[in-house]
Amino acid sequence: MANIFAFAETRLGELRRAGLEAVTAARRVADETGGQVHAMLAGGPGIGAIAAKLAAHGADVVLVLEGDAYVNYNPEVLAATIAARLGSGYRAAFFAASAQGHDLVARTAAKLKMPYASDVTDFAFTGDSVTVQHPGYTNKIVQTLVLRTPIAIISLRAGAVLPAENAKAGAVEAIAPAMDPATARVKVTSTEAGNRGKLDLGEAPVIIAGGRGLKEAANFALVEDCAAAFGNAAVGATRAVTDEGWRPHSDQIGQTGRLVSPDLYVACGISGAIQHLAGMRTSKCIVAINKDKEAPIFKVADYGIVGDVLEILPVLTAAVKTAKAGG
Numbered sequence: 418m419a420n421i422f423a424f425a426e427t428r429l430g431e432l433r434r435a436g437l438e439a440v441t442a443a444r445r446v447a448d449e450t451g452g453q454v455h456a457m458l459a460g461g462p463g464i465g466a467i468a469a470k471l472a473a474h475g476a477d478v479v480l481v482l483e484g485d486a487y488v489n490y491n492p493e494v495l496a497a498t499i500a501a502r503l504g505s506g507y508r509a510a511f512f513a514a515s516a517q518g519h520d521l522v523a524r525t526a527a528k529l530k531m532p533y534a535s536d537v538t539d540f541a542f543t544g545d546s547v548t549v550q551h552p553g554y555t556n557k558i559v560q561t562l563v564l565r566t567p568i569a570i571i572s573l574r575a576g577a578v579l580p581a582e583n584a585k586a587g588a589v590e591a592i593a594p595a596m597d598p599a600t601a602r603v604k605v606t607s608t609e610a611g612n613r614g615k616l617d618l619g620e621a622p623v624i625i626a627g628g629r630g631l632k633e634a635a636n637f638a639l640v641e642d643c644a645a646a647f648g649n650a651a652v653g654a655t656r657a658v659t660d661e662g663w664r665p666h667s668d669q670i671g672q673t674g675r676l677v678s679p680d681l682y683v684a685c686g687i688s689g690a691i692q693h694l695a696g697m698r699t700s701k702c703i704v705a706i707n708k709d710k711e712a713p714i715f716k717v718a719d720y721g722i723v724g725d726v727l728e729i730l731p732v733l734t735a736a737v738k739t740a741k742a743g744g
């Protein structure tokens with residue numbers, strides 16, 4: 418029975434949410450088609466400690482490539498090792514559609530001389546084919562692609578599959594690289610943490626995003642307070658705001674910013690321009706606060722609050738604090 422592979426992406430020794438999403442997707446397929454889930458981890462000494470978390474999310478076997486040579490992302494060695502592994506009887510391989518995932522999935526597929534589907538939002542395995550959904554043209558259309566390849570190689574858009582616990586005994590197997598890291602032509606010499614101490618927009622289950630309706634940079638303190646009340650929230654912004662210099666460009670969500678799919682997206686004083694929607698419309702639940710009831714953001718919102726964001730945000734923050742305190 419063919420197994421299902423998942424690459425569990427890490428950064429600076431930490432498992433990324435995208436890694437759990439890949440493992441959860443693999444579990445879903447293995448439960449339908451049979452076979453085991455083999456999740457692969459690569460990183461510096463100690464990375465194997467994450468294996469239990471992957472097992473708790475459905476990995477039957479965790480393949481660990483551990484050592485000083487893997488502290489930084491090592492594209493050639495990883496692609497060679499994954500391609501060698503996949504050559505031995507796998508039905509599908511899941512990666513994150515992150516910057517690293519895009520690089521790795523392309524290298525791996527090229528080595529195997531197979532096509533791959535990138536940035537997939539949904540998938541269905543039937544017989545010997547796999548049908549995937551892939552948003553195109555900055556989310557204006559959804560393409561349906563059918564893969565008829567021995568191994569369905571897929572990169573998953575963040576949030577397309579929510580990480581789900583599915584405890585397994587989870588054997589751990591140390592694996593050897595398929596090439597000597599010392600001979601790799603690409604060498605990543607250091608990895609810097611962006612957003613020090615802050616939740617990454619792509620990882621955060623909740624995003625509180627602000628637009629020009631907040632009037633001035635100082636009012637982003639209200640957005641920060643609300644995010645802090647949730648505890649698991651990141652702060653996002655529109656391009657109008659980052660262009661004004663109210664927030665760093667790394668906070669920008671949209672066509673020319675980050676693509677995000679959190680469980681909850683709260684749009685505060687955001688008009689809902691098509692270029693902004695391109696980055697957040699796949700969010701699971703969208704709440705919009707805008708004083709203009711005709712604002713386009715309400716067309717994509719699941720819940721809308723018409724009113725002054727400067728008055729509403731503190732009320733929302735207080736309500737979240739009360740709910741968190743069990744009130």
Ligand SMILES: Cc1cc2nc3c(=O)[nH]c(=O)nc-3n(C[C@H](O)[C@H](O)[C@H](O)COP(=O)(O)OP(=O)(O)OC[C@H]3O[C@@H](n4cnc5c(N)ncnc54)[C@H](O)[C@@H]3O)c2cc1C
Pocket residue numbers: 627628629630631654655656657658669670671672673674675685686687688689690691692693696706707708709712724725726727
């Ligand atoms: C090529 C290109 C790429 C782009 N890429 C991006 C991108 O990646 N991301 C992005 O966001 N934009 C992008 N844009 C810009 C985009 O078109 C919009 O200009 C931008 O999203 C608008 O930001 P905004 O909603 O903050 O501001 P505005 O459009 O000015 O909207 C402000 C909103 O706040 C509301 N408001 C005002 N006061 C209050 C109040 N007190 N309480 C509640 N609501 C209030 C208003 O009713 C209005 O709806 C791009 C544009 C182009 C041309």
